[in-house]
Amino acid sequence: MVLVAGQLEDLQRRIRELERAIHLWHRQNEASRRLATIPGVGPITASAVVATVGNVDAFKSARHFAAFLGLTPKQHSTGGKQRLGRISKQGDVYIRRLLILGGTALVRYARRRCHELGGRTPAAATDAGRHCRTGQQGRADHLGAAGPRRRLSCAD
Numbered sequence: 001m002v003l004v005a006g007q008l009e010d011l012q013r014r015i016r017e018l019e020r021a022i023h024l025w026h027r028q029n030e031a032s033r034r035l036a037t038i039p040g041v042g043p044i045t046a047s048a049v050v051a052t053v054g055n056v057d058a059f060k061s062a063r064h065f066a067a068f069l070g071l072t073p074k075q076h077s078t079g080g081k082q083r084l085g086r087i088s089k090q091g092d093v094y095i096r097r098l099l100i101l102g103g104t105a106l107v108r109y110a111r112r113r114c115h116e117l118g119g120r121t122p123a124a125a126t127d128a129g130r131h132c133r134t135g136q137q138g139r140a141d142h143l144g145a146a147g148p149r150r151r152l153s154c155a156d
Helices: 001-026 030-035 043-052 063-067 093-117 127-134
Strands: 073-076 085-086
Touching: 001 030, 001 127, 030 043, 043 093, 063 093
Parallel strands: none
Antiparallel strands: 073 085
16 A cells, blocks of 8 residues: 555656646647647646647648647538538547637636626626626537537526
């Protein structure tokens, strides 16, 4: 049992060292810092995107980048009728997972903020307050989803 505890402590120490190295690299990289200004994207996600993608000029548009990540809907079209399904999930699994986790965190923050505000928002509302007032979620959980947006209300 002592051996397992020692291995866990060693593993936690190594994880902290790697996170420190990622944060240091992130602070020195301009593209990573710019990406981290997006709500729901932190140093680890931004560093992973920059390290994986490298030159974003390789993509013609944001839609091409979303397709690279596997966040665009599959097409099931026939006879001239276009049908879009769920996201293709054909791209980089790790980055897609990080982005979805960041989006989920934003939605949870918005819900918690709505409950704290009692369903009302001040005049200078935050993004979470705006979502509470309009009853709509941000785009973070809507990436590639087909159909209408789900509503986020303070009653949820």
